[in-house]
Amino acid sequence: MRKYNDKILIADGHARQALALARAFKELGCSVTAVCESGLDVCSKSRYVDRVVKDKSIKQRPDLRVECIIREVSKGGYTLVISFSDVTVEQISLNKERIEKYCKTAVVNKDLFYLAYDKLNTMRICMDNDIPCPNTFLDCQTVDDVLSKDLKYPIIIKPRSGYGAIGFHKIDNIEDLKTYLQDHSDDIKHLVIQEYIPQTDLQYECSIFVDEENEVKSAMVFEKNRWFPVHGGSSTLNTSVKDETIVENCSKLMKLINWRGCCDIDLIRDPRDGVAKIMEINPRISGSGKIVLLSGVNLALQMLQMARGEEVTVFHDYKEGVRLRCLYTDFLWFLKSKDRFKAKPSWFSMKNTKEQVFSWKDPLPYFAFSMGSLLKLKRELKKREG
Template sequence: MDSRFAGKKILLLDGLTSQCLEYTKAFNGLGCDTTVLCDDRFDTCYASKHPKHKILGVSNVRDLKGTEEWILKLVKSGEYDVVIPFTEYSATILSHHKKELSTYAHLIVNDQDVFDYAQDKNNVMKVCMENDLPCPMTIYDAKSVDDILASNIKFPIILKPSHGFGSHGFHKIGTKEELAACVEKFDIDVSEMVVQEYIPQEGLNVADNLFVDKEGNTKSAFTYASYRFYPIDGGSGVLNETIDRKDIHDISTQLVKKMGLHGPVGVDMIIDARDDTPKVLEVNLRPIACAKLGFLSGINTAQQIMEDLYADEVTPMQQYKTGIRVRRSQIDWMWFIKSPNRFKTKPSWFDRRNTVDQLFSWSDPGPWFAFFIYGFRKFLRER
């Protein structure tokens, strides 16, 4: 317990997410009074013993209006000192209402103008290209197929939405003829897309996760690599490991400073296997799903958040343990069933050294089983 923060009331949104659970435990360790907003009794945090208080309301991407109403109601109650989001949609809601809601609580989110600018992947690419930070070559002002063809970009290229996350709307295009056909078939508005060179997938997907204080100083960062993904063709990482790459940290530190970001920030990159250069793909303006890696490797971002709000100085935490792995076991099983490389992957699927499960613990097994049931119900709905 930290006497500086004992009794501070923390509202954690998005109780479905695994990072919400990790931050709940970390805030509890500081002596804070934690409340989580959940959408379902099978949400990760609702099934856990760790939250001091649980609210069953609306918190999901399928009902953004209802989610917004619940968030506004809870923050305006004045019962909480700090509010922290863990998904893009709840972070967007908080950011867009920050001026109004900041009279009630500290919101761990960037101001709306900064937030909206950074959420546009084209803007991120523009900042990188204007400041010689490595990223895929991007045509960030294309309005039509003709604009793309008139540029000097080489095929293959990719088209992906400039806003949003995941692989939805992602298209790999090999030729000029395929480009015109794809845009017509899917009725794509080119001005709403990121148009950039295709980076061969032989390299690692990596991310640098930073905490930037209110003065704009990076006070901590840890880097991890993702070795397996599900869905295989563009899903989330199911085995992630902390690594040491100073070049990745240097790039991300420069980027967040150029963009004026603060708080928890994740910078996603891909290693271009052709020259071993990490290239920026996007930024995440919230705690990321692999937050557990940070806590296990020695970086307590929850403490840094509270120090940034209530203390004179934020404790620097630049050193972290490498070789720590976190595995999403249920989804990794799906990867094993579906992947043709199940016996060839490195690290081996059977290698459990230095590996901790994303959700399971003997002292609090509920979240693991809740996530399993949640996933099975989702599978049945989408059949």
């Protein structure tokens, strides 16, 4: 493989997927700098990161992370800025022109970002173009609009933007709905109201890369076998699979909105009809991005080629059966789930399995990640319950 000599800035050195991308860029011959909040950030301990820039602004003032990025890239020499968190990706999209005076960013412009980040917009596009998705009520502006609909319970209500299961509510009857609406009457236009899909079947993600010519250069699917919190949260075990229907539907959606670069689409298979239905677009690289690389799709190469104005390599084939596990949260799943001894794959199976953060060649980030995860677990659980 060709060796590059480009300089890459990772804007979210705390993100777990940052490690896999840092390694992938290093294997391409690049030098890697990471912006980190603390010594517990995974990139601050990685042998694949050449230099660390400390910046603590992300917690109190996310907008200041962009100022840190601009200060760094204005020194010269950088080819590309990449980011992984919703907050930082949003801020980069809002300041894309400022940053791209100095180097390219692997982030779309603000209009495209908000189009993809809005779950209601995603549902509207899917429903208008016969792409499978949950039946969604698109025109609810007031409480009366909601109550006038022919609702078949249960339904779900969730924010138009956000991640994980934060703000997700299952409504089982009209009384529950009225109670919820009393407390959220001013928020209706900011909510997604749609049918509830029984969560007894598999969930999926499709990682897609679209080039500047609106051509899909890779589309890789993996199933989510377990997640934590148990009733809705981030995946703890994923397995790469082949599903041409998912690839076709997700590719159609991203081409319709003229996407550019990396993105990730969440889907759930409806046990009532067996159809995998699109739930939302994540306008960034998934937290499980390592499984994409392990399966043979080199996102780092694709991002670098697009930033350099080169033809982007096609990766339409990839390995099936590759597993990616976050041992820390999968252990929490084991403690909380009633299915701990009935899980498929077995919780005790390590076949074709790699840990999301740990690597024998780069072990220190795992210990930093574990300590940081323990410190923030209680806060994250409280957010998801709110």
